[in-house]
Amino acid sequence: MAIVVTAGIWQARRRIHRQIPGDSFGQRAFFSILAIVSLAPFLLVTLLRGYGTGRSISMVPFREFWTASSSVDVAFSEVTLVNFAGNALLLVPFGAAAAFLYSGPCRAIKATVTAALLSVAVETAQYQLSLGRVSSVDDVILNAAGAAWGALLVRRWSNAATGPSAPQPAEGRPLKELS
16 A cells, blocks of 8 residues: 555656646646545455465466356356456546546556556556455456446547537638628
8 A cells, every 4th residue: 555655655746847738737737646546445355365375376367267168057156246346436436537647549558558557566466465366367368357347438428528520621621601
């Protein structure tokens, strides 16, 4: 948690020194804090002790998906649904907040990559700390997908709030004026 808070403070200080036109420092600080706070449930859920003290790793992408879908009893069990939905939904708020911190057309991609890297760090910590959890590449995929969903929702919401962009003339041709 100290690392996350330190990263937030560093990010806020960096934003103070780098003036971004049209951006309010208050807004950036708010979304920086929101992004950090949104990580608390993710870190709490993923870094608590699991079942026992062993450690295992699943590096084959989509193995858990295929295993769960091979049996109807497993596919619709409470544990499977909570695992898949929980991993996907845990980083939706982070993805939304992080999308406000990045600028430019690729901010959803940047937020998704940030979440994926964070998820890799958490899965590595789960393995190294022997928390009795399975460190899985599927968890990373689901976490990144959740963050992407949050970032895309923000993009859709911010585009709807600003309205459609003004029409642009095609290469050197003036727009016809409506009378």
